[in-house]
């Protein structure tokens with residue numbers, strides 16, 4: 001048996017859903033490059049594509065869009081549970097708690113009943129969006145807002161979160177950001193979802209576990225930490241010194257590095273382009289973006305000196321700066337990752353259930369053998 005810390009380089013299963021081409025800085029969803037999808041598609045179309053395995057025709061897209069709308073409203077017991085949670089709970093923890101309430105709403109289905117699981121996925125995608133927005137409103141002391149039937153999935157999310165219809169350009173950029181976050185082959189949260197689902201547990205349990213995995217700072221939680229760093233740095237002229245000190249202390253700079261990418265993460269490239277466009281169109285200075293640009297340049301320069309030029313910005317480096325620019329609070333950044341990634345998690349579970357085998361790796365035991373038992377006296 002071979003051993004690989006963090007399962008690096010271990011092929012755990014096959015998938016047709018997405019592939020990270022780490023050497024080339026390319027990401028594909030079912031063979032289509034993320035750049036093409038980000039430029040031309042929509043949340044509804046890409047979610048259909050990932051879950052169903054084919055691009056929708058106009059009538060399929062329209063009924064999928066309607067289905068997502070149909071599931072926006074929370075049942076009263078879920079809303080009651082939401083209102084009973086402490087307002088200072090981290091939203092990622094609140095989401096896990098609320099998904100526990102959603103589990104008993106999942107209709108029982110045969111493991112290979114793909115259509116039934118896609119229906120559950122549509123329910124979870126929509127419910128999660130409403131939950132994320134309403135949890136945020138409640139934390140900010142705002143009343144829960146009734147859902148409406150108009151607007152696309154991501155625009156409606158922004159409407160719920162911010163209490164007004166989003167500006168068309170911002171809504172488009174936000175939709176692109178969500179497409180970029182939708183899937184990423186066997187990342188930690190997807191793997192967590194797969195492990196849970198491999199026991200034939202509920203799809204909702206797998207999504208809840210994935211949310212737990214995503215919350216950590218080495219994974220989705222990094223987007224929040226990047227802004228913690230920008231806020232601690234305070235101004236662009238202090239960024240270089242801050243980074244040099246962090247690297248000297250062998251600290252990690254959040255939003256940099258990746259297990260698979262050995263060059264620029266294509267998602268980071270697109271998010272940076274969005275930020276550049278927003279900066280060009282704006283009359284006010286975006287201090288966070290300016291600090292991060294300095295952090296970026298210092299990191300690239302320093303890492304090349306240390307022969308670590310394989311460490312580049314990942315998706316989390318620029319995403320928070322974009323979310324802040326459009327008025328979203330830092331604490332809500334990681335839930336936004338979940339808002340999109342729930343599509344990937346569900347797609348992977350459904351694909352895996354077509355030919356399931358429980359995950360059960362081996363451990364290399366390094367403890368003692370034959371220790372005599374000593375009874376407590």
Ligand code: CMC
Nearest residue numbers: 217218219220222251252253254255256257258259314316
């Ligand atoms: N800043 C400084 N040094 C780094 C960084 C960083 N962000 N990332 C990796 N390194 C160094 C690391 O210290 C190590 O050096 P050495 O060989 O001297 O010990 C070397 O690069 C290899 O790093 P590693 O931690 O062994 O790599 P890994 O594949 O186990 O971890 C990672 C990948 C993403 C967890 C790691 O790069 C990291 O902690 N980055 C910061 C957190 C972050 O941005 N996470 C988001 C990841 S992308 C989106 C997502 O998955 O959610």
